[in-house]
Amino acid sequence: MARLGRPAVSAARHDAVRIGFEGVTDPIVPRLRSLDGLRGVAALVVVFHHAALAAPVILVTLWPGRDGSSISQVAGTVGWRVLTFPLHLLLSAGLEAVFVFFILSGLVLTLPVLRARAGYSWLVYYPRRMIRLGIPVLGSIALAALLVVAVPRFPVVSGVGIDWLSNANSLTFSATDLLDTLNLLGPRQPLNNPLWSLGWEFAFSLLLPLAGLLAVRITSTRAAVVVIVACVAVITAGSVAGLDALVYLPMFVAGVAIAAVLPAITRVLSTVLVARPGRAAVFLACSLALIAVPWVASGVTGALYPVTVGFAVAGSLALVALALVAGRWSDFLESRLVQWLGRLSFSLYLVHVPVLVTTMYFVGIDRWLLALPLGIGASIAVAWLFSRGIELPSHHLARMVGRKIELARARRSAVTSGSDLRE
Numbered sequence: 478m479a480r481l482g483r484p485a486v487s488a489a490r491h492d493a494v495r496i497g498f499e500g501v502t503d504p505i506v507p508r509l510r511s512l513d514g515l516r517g518v519a520a521l522v523v524v525f526h527h528a529a530l531a532a533p534v535i536l537v538t539l540w541p542g543r544d545g546s547s548i549s550q551v552a553g554t555v556g557w558r559v560l561t562f563p564l565h566l567l568l569s570a571g572l573e574a575v576f577v578f579f580i581l582s583g584l585v586l587t588l589p590v591l592r593a594r595a596g597y598s599w600l601v602y603y604p605r606r607m608i609r610l611g612i613p614v615l616g617s618i619a620l621a622a623l624l625v626v627a628v629p630r631f632p633v634v635s636g637v638g639i640d641w642l643s644n645a646n647s648l649t650f651s652a653t654d655l656l657d658t659l660n661l662l663g664p665r666q667p668l669n670n671p672l673w674s675l676g677w678e679f680a681f682s683l684l685l686p687l688a689g690l691l692a693v694r695i696t697s698t699r700a701a702v703v704v705i706v707a708c709v710a711v712i713t714a715g716s717v718a719g720l721d722a723l724v725y726l727p728m729f730v731a732g733v734a735i736a737a738v739l740p741a742i743t744r745v746l747s748t749v750l751v752a753r754p755g756r757a758a759v760f761l762a763c764s765l766a767l768i769a770v771p772w773v774a775s776g777v778t779g780a781l782y783p784v785t786v787g788f789a790v791a792g793s794l795a796l797v798a799l800a801l802v803a804g805r806w807s808d809f810l811e812s813r814l815v816q817w818l819g820r821l822s823f824s825l826y827l828v829h830v831p832v833l834v835t836t837m838y839f840v841g842i843d844r845w846l847l848a849l850p851l852g853i854g855a856s857i858a859v860a861w862l863f864s865r866g867i868e869l870p871s872h873h874l875a876r877m878v879g880r881k882i883e884l885a886r887a888r889r890s891a892v893t894s895g896s897d898l899r900e
Contacts, residue, residue, distance in 0.1 A: 511800040512581055514810030517818030519574035523671065524829045526571025528853055530641040531837050532845045558776040562769035573768050575674050576728055576793040578826075582678060583688065583732025584739075584797065590689040591736060599686060601882050605875040606682045612871035613827055614675055616863065618658055621668040621831035625650045628835045633842060642842065645670050646834050671830050681729040688733045695737035698745065704734040705794065709787040716783035724786070731794055739801070746802045757804045764799065767792030821857070824864040829856035 558565070566573075590597050625647050633643040647654045647667040658668040661676030681688070695701050708727035715723025735742060750757040770788035774781035799806050809815060818825070836852035837845065 510816065511807040511810040512585065513819035514815040515577060515797065515800045516581060516822040517815050519577045520822035520825045521818060522567065522574040523571045523826060524853060524856060525568050527830055527833055528849050529568040531833060532849060558773045562773060565769055565772050566765055570768060573789050573793060576790055577796060578674065579677065579725060579728035580732040580793055580797050582681060583729035584736045586685055587688055587692050587733045587736035590685065591692055600886065601879045604882065605879045608875040608878060609871055610675065610679060613823065613868045614672060616867040617669055617827035620828060622650050622655065624831045624835040625668065628839050630838050642834060642837060669831055671826060677725045681726060688730065692733050692737040695734055698738050698741045701734040701738045705731045709790055712790050713784065713787040716786045728790060735797065742798060743801045746798060751803050754804060757799065757806060760799055761806055764792045764795035767795065821860050821864055824868045825857065825860035828859050828863050832856040832859050
C-alpha cells in the first residue's frame with residue numbers, strides 16, 4: 478500500500494487488504510501493507526497459542542503451577558519466565574495478539590473517515606461493515622457445528638487444571654451452545670471460542686462515528702499521546718475491576734489516536750529510528766519485552782496480571798507504530814509469505830480452532846506431536862478455502878450493496894433537485 482511521500486497504489490490493491498481499510502488513496506498514508514502483514518503474524522500467534530492449549534505437556538510449561546509437578550514449579554518462577562519469554566510470545570501470547578488486532582482496527586477504520594470528513598457515508602458504511610464481518614462469522618459457526626457433529630469428542634483431563642480442549646469447546650452440538658456462540662459478547666462461545674473478539678469488533682464498528690468525532694479533535698502528536706496514555710490507564714483500571722468493556726474498547730480508541738496524527742507519528746519515528754537501524758532493533762526488543770511483562774509478573778503472583786496488562790497494550794501499540802516506518806521489521810512484514818498470511822488472517826482466525834480441535838480428537842490427543850502440526854496445516858488450508866468461498870464473496874456482496882445504496886441515494890438527490898428546479 479501507500480508509503481509516506483510516495484504515490485498511493487490503486488484501489489484494487491487496497492481491496493486485497495483484509496484490515497477493514499477501504500479505498501484510501503491519500504499519499505500521506507504510510508506503509509499500510511506492513512500493517513496487513515502484522516495482522517498475519519498476530520493471527521499465526523493466535524493459532525500457535527491454541528495449539529499449545531491443546532497439548533497438556535506444553536500447558537504445564539506455559540501455564541505452570543496447576544499440577545504440582547517439579548517441572549511446573551520451576552516453570553512458575555519469575556526467573557524461568559524471564560528466560561523463556563520469547564517462547565511465551567510465540568506460544569501463549571494469543572490474547573496480546575488480539576490486542577494488536579483491536580489497535581489495528583481502530584487505526585484503519587478511522588483513516589477513511591478522516592479522509593472523507595463530512596463526506597463520509599455512514600449509510601453505506603454500516604451495511605458494508607456488517608456484511609463483511611457477519612457473513613464470515615456465521616460461516617465459521619456453521620463450519621464449527623459441522624465438525625462437532627462429524628468427529629466425536631469426549632471430556633479431557635490433562636492434569637493441569639485447564640483442560641481447554643473439552644472445557645472451552647463444545648463436545649456435542651446443541652441449541653444452547655449455538656445460541657451462546659451467536660452471542661458474541663456473551664461469556665462463552667463454545668462452538669468457536671475465538672469469536673469473543675468479534676463481539677468487540679462489531680461494537681467498535683457501531684461506535685465508529687464517535688471515534689471519528691474524537692479523531693478530528695486530535696490535532697497534534699501531544700494530544701494523541703495524551704489520549705493513548707489515558708487509554709492505557711483506563712485499560713489497567715478496567716482489568717483490575719474486571720470490566721471487559723473498559724479493557725477492550727480503549728484499545729480501538731488508541732488506534733484512533735494513532736490514525737489522527739499518522740503522518741506526524743511516522744515522521745517522528747522515521748527521524749529517530751531509520752537513520753540508525755540499531756535503534757529500531759532496540760525499539761522492537763523493548764516492544765516485545767513490554768508485551769511479556771504481565772506474563773513474567775504473574776510468576777510472582779497471579780494478582781499482578783491485571784495490574785500490568787497496560788504494559789502489554791503499550792508494547793502492542795509500539796509494534797504497530799514500528800510497522801509504519803521503513804526498516805527491517807516493516808520489510809519483514811511486507812515479505813511475500815507474511816503478506817499472504819495477512820490476506821488470510823481473518824479467515825485463519827475464524828476457522829483455526831474448530832479445525833485444530835477436530836484434528837486433535839480425530840488423530841488422538843495422546844498423539845499430540847502428530848496432531849498439532851497436522852491441525853495447524855489443516856487450519857491454514859481450510860482458511861484458504863474459507864477465504865475463497867466465504868470471505869471474498871462477502872466482500873464482493875458488501876461492495877455491491879454499498880454501490881446500490883449510493884445509486885439509490887443519488888437518484889433520490891436528483892429527483893429532489895429536479896423538483897426544486899421546477900418550483
